[in-house]
Amino acid sequence: MKRITAWRRRPWAGYAVVLAALVAIGVVYAGFSPRTDRAEAQSTAQAAEDLKNGQKLFDKNCASCHGLNAQGTKDAQGNAIAPSLIGVGAASVDFQVSTGRMPAANPGAQVPRKTPIPTFNTSIKTDYEEKDKREAAEKQKAQAEKNLADLRAYIASLGGGPEVPPASAVDPAKGNVALGGKLFRTNCAQCHSFTGQGGALTGGKYAPPLSKSDVTPTQMYEAMLTGPQAMPVFNDTTLTPQDKQAIISYLVKTREEPNPGGNSLGRIGPVTEGLAGWLVGIGLLVLAAMWITAKKPKKLKKS
Amino acid sequence: MSEATAPKAVEAPLTFLDDRLGSTTFFKRNMKKVFPDHWSFMLGEIALYSFIILLLTGTFLTLWFKPSMGEVVYNGSYTHLRGVTMSEAYASTLHISFDVRGGLLMRQIHHWAAVLFMAAILAHMLRVFFTGAYRKPRELNWLIGIGMFTLGMLEGLFGYSLPDDLLSGTGLRITQGVAESIPVVGTYLYMFLFGGEFPGQDIVPRLYMLHILLIPGLLLGMVTAHMMIMWVQKHTAMPVKNQTEHQVYGYPFYPVFMAKTGAYFLFTFGVLALLGAFAQINPIWLFGPYDPGAISSGSQPDWYMGPLEGALRIMPNWEITALGHTLSLNVLIPALVPLGIIFGGAAAWPWVEAWVTGDRRHHHVNTRPRNAPVRTATGMAAVAFYGLLWLAGANDILADKFHISLFATTWFFRVMVFVGPFLAFIITKRICLGLQRKDADVIGHGVESGVIMMSPEGKFSERHEPARDEEKQVILSKENARLQPPARDARGIPAPGAKGPLGHLRARLNRAWTFDDIPVEEHGHGEQEEIEGGRTSQEISH
Numbered sequence: 001m002k003r004i005t006a007w008r009r010r011p012w013a014g015y016a017v018v019l020a021a022l023v024a025i026g027v028v029y030a031g032f033s034p035r036t037d038r039a040e041a042q043s044t045a046q047a048a049e050d051l052k053n054g055q056k057l058f059d060k061n062c063a064s065c066h067g068l069n070a071q072g073t074k075d076a077q078g079n080a081i082a083p084s085l086i087g088v089g090a091a092s093v094d095f096q097v098s099t100g101r102m103p104a105a106n107p108g109a110q111v112p113r114k115t116p117i118p119t120f121n122t123s124i125k126t127d128y129e130e131k132d133k134r135e136a137a138e139k140q141k142a143q144a145e146k147n148l149a150d151l152r153a154y155i156a157s158l159g160g161g162p163e164v165p166p167a168s169a170v171d172p173a174k175g176n177v178a179l180g181g182k183l184f185r186t187n188c189a190q191c192h193s194f195t196g197q198g199g200a201l202t203g204g205k206y207a208p209p210l211s212k213s214d215v216t217p218t219q220m221y222e223a224m225l226t227g228p229q230a231m232p233v234f235n236d237t238t239l240t241p242q243d244k245q246a247i248i249s250y251l252v253k254t255r256e257e258p259n260p261g262g263n264s265l266g267r268i269g270p271v272t273e274g275l276a277g278w279l280v281g282i283g284l285l286v287l288a289a290m291w292i293t294a295k296k297p298k299k300l301k302k303s
Numbered sequence: 304m305s306e307a308t309a310p311k312a313v314e315a316p317l318t319f320l321d322d323r324l325g326s327t328t329f330f331k332r333n334m335k336k337v338f339p340d341h342w343s344f345m346l347g348e349i350a351l352y353s354f355i356i357l358l359l360t361g362t363f364l365t366l367w368f369k370p371s372m373g374e375v376v377y378n379g380s381y382t383h384l385r386g387v388t389m390s391e392a393y394a395s396t397l398h399i400s401f402d403v404r405g406g407l408l409m410r411q412i413h414h415w416a417a418v419l420f421m422a423a424i425l426a427h428m429l430r431v432f433f434t435g436a437y438r439k440p441r442e443l444n445w446l447i448g449i450g451m452f453t454l455g456m457l458e459g460l461f462g463y464s465l466p467d468d469l470l471s472g473t474g475l476r477i478t479q480g481v482a483e484s485i486p487v488v489g490t491y492l493y494m495f496l497f498g499g500e501f502p503g504q505d506i507v508p509r510l511y512m513l514h515i516l517l518i519p520g521l522l523l524g525m526v527t528a529h530m531m532i533m534w535v536q537k538h539t540a541m542p543v544k545n546q547t548e549h550q551v552y553g554y555p556f557y558p559v560f561m562a563k564t565g566a567y568f569l570f571t572f573g574v575l576a577l578l579g580a581f582a583q584i585n586p587i588w589l590f591g592p593y594d595p596g597a598i599s600s601g602s603q604p605d606w607y608m609g610p611l612e613g614a615l616r617i618m619p620n621w622e623i624t625a626l627g628h629t630l631s632l633n634v635l636i637p638a639l640v641p642l643g644i645i646f647g648g649a650a651a652w653p654w655v656e657a658w659v660t661g662d663r664r665h666h667h668v669n670t671r672p673r674n675a676p677v678r679t680a681t682g683m684a685a686v687a688f689y690g691l692l693w694l695a696g697a698n699d700i701l702a703d704k705f706h707i708s709l710f711a712t713t714w715f716f717r718v719m720v721f722v723g724p725f726l727a728f729i730i731t732k733r734i735c736l737g738l739q740r741k742d743a744d745v746i747g748h749g750v751e752s753g754v755i756m757m758s759p760e761g762k763f764s765e766r767h768e769p770a771r772d773e774e775k776q777v778i779l780s781k782e783n784a785r786l787q788p789p790a791r792d793a794r795g796i797p798a799p800g801a802k803g804p805l806g807h808l809r810a811r812l813n814r815a816w817t818f819d820d821i822p823v824e825e826h827g828h829g830e831q832e833e834i835e836g837g838r839t840s841q842e843i844s845h
Contacts, residue, residue, distance in 0.1 A: 200703040
């Protein structure tokens with residue numbers, strides 16, 4: 001005791017006690033929750049790594065036009081080459097990249113939909129017979145999904161913006177198809193045509209067709225939410241999430257609906273009908289007329 | 304005339320009718336009436352038979368169609384529209400399509416028959432024009448035909464407007480705009496037609512009465528007149544062997560022509576049934592009910608309204624505002640001018656041609672198109688004009704499907720609608736003259752036989768054989784241009800008929816009609832070549 005009593009008079013004694021207490025608390029705390037701490041450190045590290053992957057993908061595929069800091073670029077005259085991506089959100093990235101529009105191949109009036117580049121192609125064929133081929137494809141697909149998610153996260157990290165809608169919000173089975181039809185005819189048909197067959201717009205732009213099955217419900221939702229290219233933005237006050245789901249439901253159910261009247265003729269109205277009437281109708285009847293008048297009755301044959 | 308007599312089974316009822324109706328021997332005589340045979344003479348029959356099918360299927364549709372703008376909430380079999388408020392007209396059309404047995408098939412056959420009816424009339428008119436079959440004495444039938452095509456356009460417009468779907472409602476909106484654009488009376492006319500503000504409650508019932516009663520009645524009367532006049536005047540014939548201006552060469556109505564035309568009705572019916580069963584037309588359930596606040600891209604009318612749509616689409620936005628009134632040239636010009644030129648020009652053409660050529664004879668034998676180059680070229684210019692406007696009506700579909708800029712298509716048609724007819728005129732005339740030259744060659748030199756002969760001096764030549772008699776007959780049907788007296792003789796005195804500005808114009812047009820005609824005559828060898836050479840040099844200077 002004497003020695004301790006003697007030490008407590010030393011100038012460093014106070015510091016030593018505080019340090020000892022800290023160590024004790026630390027040891028006790030570490031003893032109680034060792035796993036959480038390690039996991040957090042690990043997930044933070046993982047997230048950082050994912051973001052890093054996202055940034056790497058951005059630098060490789062997007063930065064040449066959108067700028068190294070996603071700030072957008074301008075040409076010598078000050079006209080925008082590519083817009084800033086700060087604040088466009090994950091939904092916009094998901095739409096542009098999953099439809100193959102971005103990375104764009106060349107600038108034009110409008111960037112067309114195409115098969116996404118392999119790095120981001122999440123819809124590759126995986127149902128191979130051979131096991132190793134299938135596994136390779138599945139692995140590639142998983143990697144593409146991760147790449148897309150990382151890129152989304154990276155752009156979202158730059159300034160927030162609309163999120164990718166959850167699967168429940170875009171399920172066509174849950175929407176009101178009659179309401180969707182009304183909303184579609186009022187808001188969308190003037191460009192996309194009655195059943196989403198697409199249509200021409202001014203200045204070489206066009207409204208793409210929505211009638212093929214590769215246009216997914218999620219992409220439709222994201223398009224309404226973010227207004228890509230010539231399309232206006234339909235935010236949640238213009239079209240509520242229920243309205244958006246109704247429109248998706250109308251589009252998906254209508255394009256899956258069979259044509260009770262026979263061949264659809266493209267579902268674009270009287271232009272193809274007139275063409276069919278002239279080519280098939282008049283064509284067949286002219287052939288019939290030629291055949292009938294070429295036949296000479298035997299009895300009356302004169303020439 | 305043929306010597307064929309009908310068998311007893313046919314003869315007896317005809318005698319029965321003739322005895323009782325006092326028609327003496329009308330039926331019996333006319334059983335033997337001879338008709339010439341050519342495939343293009345059947346085009347008009349497509350229209351006739353489509354019209355019959357239109358009347359029958361249309362009657363079927365009236366049994367369920369409700370011509371009412373009264374609002375109902377749909378609750379039928381088409382689930383995608385359940386709960387939507389719509390007019391009774393639209394709801395009953397859905398009912399016909401989905402709930403009436405055979406209703407959709409009938410609707411589709413009716414619509415395809417309308418498409419084919421108009422297409423056949425146009426094809427028939429082109430045949431009549433290019434063969435010169437409208438010439439004296441058949442001008443009246445030509446006018447009736449133009450009248451039927453115009454009425455058919457209205458009938459079609461009113462018909463496809465009845466279901467009150469979004470596509471046809473857009474068409475009605477344009478109809479309203481056209482009515483309003485008429486100077487002075489436009490607004491009154493539109494209010495009178497619609498019974499108030501657009502769309503109102505009255506338009507569908509009104510169009511329905513016009514569509515099922517007035518216009519079909521008029522058309523039926525005109526069809527009857529057309530057929531009776533044709534029967535009395537006799538059908539024109541192609542310039543084949545044995546056919547003359549005085550005698551029709553062909554087959555008797557009974558039994559040959561009756562069998563052919565009966566079979567052709569069945570062919571028409573068959574093609575319409577095929578289209579009706581296998582090609583979807585006017586799927587109004589996809590278009591949705593009409594709502595003045597909604598519109599769709601790719602809204603086109605049926606094909607026969609296409610040229611009007613095209614004219615409207617390429618028309619610049621010209622308006623004159625004076626004294627507080629607006630004159631909407633941007634609607635008025637496309638609505639009246641292009642089809643005014645085509646139909647007005649077509650109606651006046653028989654008289655214009657007779658005036659220019661001075662030909663007032665009766666014609667029963669058709670001209671081959673190449674033998675009237677100016678007529679054929681004018682016809683092709685009209686075809687180009689009509690066709691370009693027609694295509695312009697589909698400009699957004701063309702732009703979308705062929706990945707062309709929409710503005711580029713608009714400007715292309717704005718230019719081509721003026722340039723195209725001139726190009727068509729020049730090209731067609733050159734082709735006609737080329738064919739005339741070939742005919743002259745066949746008559747003058749004969750047909751290439753493919754036999755190469757070597758003369759004793761070692762000169763090679765191909766032997767030409769005279770054309771077959773039938774072929775010669777066809778080629779020699781050409782009437783060579785007669786020499787016209789010069790507009791002024793040597794002493795400066797104008798020729799009779801060439802006095803005054805009108806006479807001067809006539810003389811000039813007459814010269815344009817005939818100056819580069821290539822005579823096709825049976826000549827000696829050398830003489831023919833000489834004429835040909837002379838003609839060619841003259842043409843180049845043209």
